[in-house]
Amino acid sequence: MPELPEVETVVRELKSLIIGKEILSITPLWLKSFDQKSKTKITGQNVEKISRQGKYIIMHLTGSYLIVHLRMTGQMLFKNDNTKVVDPHIRVLIQFTDDTALHFKDTRKFGRIYHVDHPESVLQKVGIDALDPNLKEEWFVSALKKSRMNIKALLLSQRLLSGIGNIYADESLFRSGIHPGSIAARIPGNSMISLFNNIRDVLTSAVENMGSTISDYRDSYGNKGNNQNFLKVYQRNGKPCEKCGRPILKVRMAGRGTHFCNKCQKIYS
């Protein structure tokens, strides 16, 4: 479910909710959801800092790290009343010494919480964050020129940039007039620059709108996002393109449902 804007929304909330808290215990309710790679004891460690790389939430503890990936249906829900777990989809319970807690809810069980000594052990293959302020369009252009990949697959790969998923890949390509089946290196330079800027704009405004809720996404308070109301192609198949009025198409590409306008988005192959 969650892509960069949804994860960023959760990170911002968690910063205000749990920085400084001391961990009492962490309890896996579904074993695979918690990947214990560190030998350090979690009990007694404090949450000192929270950051994000792509779709990963990085909780910096006193002597180790908790790294969370929400995958399709994960939610990090903050609970003031650390009483009992009623929701059957809670997979990991993180309790703090002040009787508050985080409930990691994950219906489909794809998500993970890793406990590691070094973030690199999880983030090794993850590309630079798509909203990293140091990113330069010249770098993006030269990287695209080296790739023979289909542009949609490249954006989804997390290798070059991290944080873009199926919604924001389709939205960014639509706004840039690039057909998702285009070969990366064949896209004209000015369109590559347009894509770079549209990726950043689309993600930034989605963060301002607290992310997109299609079905499962919720922030740490359990609230839905608002950005689903501003999408131009994602799940708008059959509806008129905002630019030309022709119906938005949906096909399967890179293994995912892919939405685009066949007239407004040019294919470079």
Next chain:
DNA sequence: CCATGTACCTGAAGGC
């Protein structure tokens, strides 16, 4: 290098 399929899971929705 790149594309495709499968696996991991649950639940909602649609067809018959």
Next chain:
DNA sequence: TGCCTTCAGGTACATG
């Protein structure tokens, strides 16, 4: 009311 198929904000891994 079933029963069956397909699909879903993701990613890792195996196979051509």
